[in-house]
Amino acid sequence: NAGVMQNPRHLVRRRGQEARLRCSPMKGHSHVYWYRQLPEEGLKFMVYLQKENIIDESGMPKERFSAEFPKEGPSILRIQQVVRGDSAAYFCASSPQDVNGYTFGSGTRLTVV
């Protein structure tokens, strides 16, 4: 039973490019959460999605960031026109329903050069 799968593990983008981070939740999980971990900071909530719905995107910057969880396929976190401050580790987590706690993936480490 595979865990939460994130790819790519590492992503390097030049300033102004787009970054696409993918997350496949655990089998049977319909709730997906994205968190960001900046250097020397704790994990911060970004967005909560269910299939085809954004439930809460209050932790996501208003501009350049978007997320989706389509009916088929992985959840995607998209960052347009990346800047150096976007460099961070982005973690996806999933749960089968609105349960206490969830399972994290190994993360995507984004470096903007």
Next chain:
Amino acid sequence: EDQVTQSPEALRLQEGESSSLNCSYTVSGLRGLFWYRQDPGKGPEFLFTLYSAGEEKEKERLKATLTKKESFLHITAPKPEDSATYLCAVQGRGGSNYKLTFGKGTLLTVNP
């Protein structure tokens, strides 16, 4: 707003030297307090969930306890493989009860 503060930021122990990590929290109605372990380059790995004051949970050399204001992660006779960053997080009962609020973690190093 929920808040979590972990101390110390870093802790060095000799193998076999027991100690405790602290997690102080404020939350509007606790739904759950979570401990995770994070190794370099990896995602957080779930350790424990505690739900109410007085609750304790154990796993191998680790024991987590909970009061109304803080949680402790006790490490008994640690081994080098226990070296990792330990993260504490809370989940409240408010409108956004799916969110985890994390502390910055305690980096534990166990020397052989």
